[in-house]
Amino acid sequence: MRRYSVFAVAREGLRYHSGWERAWRSPQPKKKYDVIIVGAGGHGLATAYYLGKNYGITNVAIIEKGWLGGGNTGRNTTIIRSNYLQDPSAAIYDKALSLYENLSQDLNYNVMFSPRGLIMLAQTHHEVRGYKRTVLANQLQGVATEWVTPEQLKKLVPIINIDGPRYPVMGGLYQKRGGTARHDAVAWGYARACSDMGMDVIQQCEVTGVRTEGGKVVGINTTKGDIDCDKLGMVVAGHTSTLAEMAGFRLPIESVALQALVSEPIKPCMDVVVMANTVHGYMSQSDKGEMVIGGGTDSYNNYTQRGSFHHIEETVRALVETFPMVSRLKMLRQWGGIVDMTGDRSPILSKTPVEGIFVNCGWGTGGFKAIPGSGWGMAELMAKGHSPLTAEFDMYRFREGKFIDESVAAGVAH
Numbered sequence: 456m457r458r459y460s461v462f463a464v465a466r467e468g469l470r471y472h473s474g475w476e477r478a479w480r481s482p483q484p485k486k487k488y489d490v491i492i493v494g495a496g497g498h499g500l501a502t503a504y505y506l507g508k509n510y511g512i513t514n515v516a517i518i519e520k521g522w523l524g525g526g527n528t529g530r531n532t533t534i535i536r537s538n539y540l541q542d543p544s545a546a547i548y549d550k551a552l553s554l555y556e557n558l559s560q561d562l563n564y565n566v567m568f569s570p571r572g573l574i575m576l577a578q579t580h581h582e583v584r585g586y587k588r589t590v591l592a593n594q595l596q597g598v599a600t601e602w603v604t605p606e607q608l609k610k611l612v613p614i615i616n617i618d619g620p621r622y623p624v625m626g627g628l629y630q631k632r633g634g635t636a637r638h639d640a641v642a643w644g645y646a647r648a649c650s651d652m653g654m655d656v657i658q659q660c661e662v663t664g665v666r667t668e669g670g671k672v673v674g675i676n677t678t679k680g681d682i683d684c685d686k687l688g689m690v691v692a693g694h695t696s697t698l699a700e701m702a703g704f705r706l707p708i709e710s711v712a713l714q715a716l717v718s719e720p721i722k723p724c725m726d727v728v729v730m731a732n733t734v735h736g737y738m739s740q741s742d743k744g745e746m747v748i749g750g751g752t753d754s755y756n757n758y759t760q761r762g763s764f765h766h767i768e769e770t771v772r773a774l775v776e777t778f779p780m781v782s783r784l785k786m787l788r789q790w791g792g793i794v795d796m797t798g799d800r801s802p803i804l805s806k807t808p809v810e811g812i813f814v815n816c817g818w819g820t821g822g823f824k825a826i827p828g829s830g831w832g833m834a835e836l837m838a839k840g841h842s843p844l845t846a847e848f849d850m851y852r853f854r855e856g857k858f859i860d861e862s863v864a865a866g867v868a869h
């Protein structure tokens with residue numbers, strides 16, 4: 456595939472953009488692949504990419520029932536950070552952040568990574584204690600974060616009201632390297648690179664069954680016919696339980712709707728990402744000027760990609776006290792995704808009871824930021840049978856009580 460460059464843009468500009476190639480092929484499935492990845496979200500595509508790039512495994516198909524990036528990957532609020540409390544989490548999220556920093560160059564695709572800084576507000580004494588502890592944990596992990604006072608916060612975010620009557624801002628956890636990226640571009644960039652390596656990205660093809668023989672995977676049934684494989688990666692977020700059931704095992708995943716909304720575009724007013732976890736609201740400003748807003752999950756399990764309406768009101772109401780200007784904004788669009796929650800709010804990257812089947816799920820409300828690190832670790836696990844990045848995220852930790860408890864850091868806080 457021809458490289459994107461400033462010269463290519465100039466050349467195509469002169470010939471009315473008639474020479475661009477398709478970004479990826481749309482092939483029909485082959486009879487057999489070495490590896491099949493189910494789910495063309497960010498995690499599935501990144502897994503396939505690093506299988507090819509790091510291990511030379513390119514006889515790979517990525518099977519997607521809808522369109523690529525049409526799941527949670529294209530529906531999130533794009534927050535990227537690595538300021539987690541537990542060591543295994545900090546390791547995988549920081550690996551992801553490091554890869555994000557050069558992802559546009561690596562993929563030759565502009566993912567619009569914007570390390571504008573991220574602040575998690577402390578609005579209760581409990582949060583002050585919790586985030587100061589996280590700053591110290593991050594220092595030990597080599598992840599640069601700092602504690603900022605309300606006055607420093609006000610300088611960083613002039614539109615913030617630090618003297619709210621219910622929840623005054625008492626300080627914040629600040630990660631300067633955190634930020635955002637363009638979510639669709641992450642999926643498109645990985646898909647293009649996979650296609651360039653000869654992998655088949657097959658859209659509009661639903662996996663309807665998993666075939667096993669003697670406890671080992673041999674293939675899948677799909678709406679485009681049966682396909683054989685030696686290894687299968689299940690990377691389907693909110694549909695993980697459904698797919699695991701096809702293969703005959705269960706996972707501790709609950710699927711719930713999480714939604715987000717954007718306002719009308721306004722002049723630049725906030726150049727960091729701010730998360731207010733006590734009141735369940737977080738906000739950043741997109742390059743177009745829209746305020747991108749997210750809140751908490753629905754409180755019951757469901758598979759609707761919408762989310763319930765009262766959450767919009769709750770989220771906006773929560774933000775108004777801390778950001779009074781929000782009360783004068785018109786909201787333009789709202790959407791939802793089905794997130795895959797585990798009990799300890801940490802992901803599962805694991806072998807399964809079926810030989811040859813690997814699972815990557817449980818990223819819940821916060822997996823966009825992890826995509827490159829998750830793909831890197833999952834590819835290593837699938838290629839070599841072990842990865843230091845994923846070892847602690849084994850599915851059997853729930854049976855053994857070895858939780859990686861990030862519920863405070865990641866329960867609803869992306």
Ligand SMILES: Cc1cc2nc3c(=O)[nH]c(=O)nc-3n(C[C@H](O)[C@H](O)[C@H](O)COP(=O)(O)OP(=O)(O)OC[C@H]3O[C@@H](n4cnc5c(N)ncnc54)[C@H](O)[C@@H]3O)c2cc1C
Pocket residue numbers: 493494495496497498499518519520521522523524525526527528529530531532533534535660661662663690691692693694698713714715749790791792793794816818819820821822823824825869
């Ligand atoms: C509103 C919202 C806001 C969020 N905000 C953030 C944030 O700010 N920061 C952050 O880090 N994370 C955030 N997240 C979480 C993040 O989006 C997800 O953790 C991440 O995108 C998961 O990626 P994935 O590749 O695992 O799943 P997905 O992108 O959902 O991909 C899974 C794919 O599998 C496909 N699939 C399912 N079943 C089948 C089948 N049977 N056959 C074939 N294909 C199938 C689906 O169609 C889907 O495309 C948010 C999520 C939502 C919904």
